[in-house]
Amino acid sequence: MITMTEIARLTHVSQSTVSRVLNGNPKVDPETRERVLACAQEHNYQLNALAKGLQGSRTQLIGVILTDISNGFFADLAKQIELEARKKGYSMILFNSRYDQTLEREYMNVVRRYHVDGVLAVPIHENSREWAESARELDIPVVVVTRHAEGMDSVHLDHDRAGELVAGHLLERGYERFLFLGRSYDVKYIGFQRGLAKLGVDPGRSVQSIEFHDDEQLLRDLDNYFQINEPYRIGIFAYNDICAIHGLEVLRRLHIPVTQRCGIIGFDDTEMSAYMAPKLSSVAQPIQEMAAEAVSRLISRIEEPGPHPVWNRTLQPSLAIKEST
Amino acid sequence: MITMTEIARLTHVSQSTVSRVLNGNPKVDPETRERVLACAQEHNYQLNALAKGLQGSRTQLIGVILTDISNGFFADLAKQIELEARKKGYSMILFNSRYDQTLEREYMNVVRRYHVDGVLAVPIHENSREWAESARELDIPVVVVTRHAEGMDSVHLDHDRAGELVAGHLLERGYERFLFLGRSYDVKYIGFQRGLAKLGVDPGRSVQSIEFHDDEQLLRDLDNYFQINEPYRIGIFAYNDICAIHGLEVLRRLHIPVTQRCGIIGFDDTEMSAYMAPKLSSVAQPIQEMAAEAVSRLISRIEEPGPHPVWNRTLQPSLAIKEST
DNA sequence: TTGTAAGCGTTATCAC
């Protein structure tokens, strides 16, 4: 690989002049510029990003730490992040924490080794002390994506509002008892309960949550639930599409007819939700916008350093109603 | 971030000694080692990978250039690659060419800027002159994944054999006419035809291919095809699951009953294939093995440089028969 | 066993 020094030798100028030309510094003789540029082009000169980074300026690298790239939603997100970053000349080092906190922590160290200019992350526990600590130790900008992390810059969906929207939709479709598939402290569930309450449903009596671990456990729990709630039409809200799809499968095995006896709606509106039969209704996140906002904020933090108030961008969910509700 | 020089200052030794300790060089006084190690730990020392890379040794970075990370198959592949690379201490810079050759070319330059130690790629056109050229210009190891590139190291499925397997399976299920959804020069299609011929089907009369562009075009083409082949049961082989799923959808719209009037099988055996109704049969690729082989070969090329014969690893496909055939 | 010093390819700060 040709270097600036080499180009300098070939064009009989100093290395600093080459640097000036290549960085568009106007104070160079047009003729010299021509010559240098031609030589660089001819040898397909590529900047040594390591040297540049070492010297103290930016590496134009961003670290992206996700929980699970094989989840279609995160894969889409990664794609959009890469696209947006590229637009601004940044490349992406991708890390997949696999929901392993030790690994996540390790990755927070690895990004430092490469002197990335900033980090975009989907933390495993965005409000844990450990996460806050790793993020603080890292003395570069960090933006949390898809989650709301206390005291940190973030871009995320209004999960609470999403829960409310779902509540409204399920009620409108005439469901009478409500089930959330996911953790009881999930913000979506909170919003779901609040939304139902607002519309006159007693959350204490009519709403409940079941965690999803595997198909067999879900089958037992759902079977049980449907027996107890024999007379009612059930509206199910799953914390993501993958979970909802497992739900659909289990309902099929239990011979519970979807839209008659129950309705089910997922979250993320992943591509595959449209491929189910029935097509899975879902809450859509504006992925492209989320990626664009996150990247653009991260880069502005990188390029205009210094203290600043915490920045939070809340995006609005929308319902992608299909056939399962 | 603390540096070796800084640790040296704090522990009253020279920077080279710190380097020796941190690199596990045995020729250091155990007591000194203790002291240095303790100091490094205390300040959470992280190697400056830029300086190390600049100095001429490895960056421990691999460039991964994919065509479309939002395709579940590639997302899984990326996940496995990252996992395998991590095991050996490498990180991954990920690029998504979006099937854009200009972008792919650009990425081949970007990886040079970061002095990645090697590249793992799913090229857009693995046998094009442009690709061969970009790969050659890059004077670091390149391993092609999922495709077979003439004259280059690669790990890929035996696509030809996959076509043959599918031929056998569809015939066994009693289909009489055969349709390939994809390009006529696809190796899978070649193998498919050969497999059918071997089993006594006349490829000229009974086998044909249709390219897939969008649902409407596919609907017209399939409608037409099914009318012409009115009396026959049709076996359809799609070049990947995404295409197959579009096929399923179109068949549904045309009211053509799957498994009665026709069967359809995809490729990649992506997660979502199991979520369809009917569940989509598919050809499975050993993703984990492919990633492991590719990474391990790439790293051995990196760590044992020098000329070597072209290496090709052909993995065997397996059929994941579900409900659509 | 330890320290000194050169060099990797940049950018940035000076003089000229």
Place this chain on the structure above:
DNA sequence: GTGATAACGCTTACAA
């Protein structure tokens, strides 16, 4: 306008 020259943090001879 241009060219020296000093960093940046590391590895690697070479010297002691």
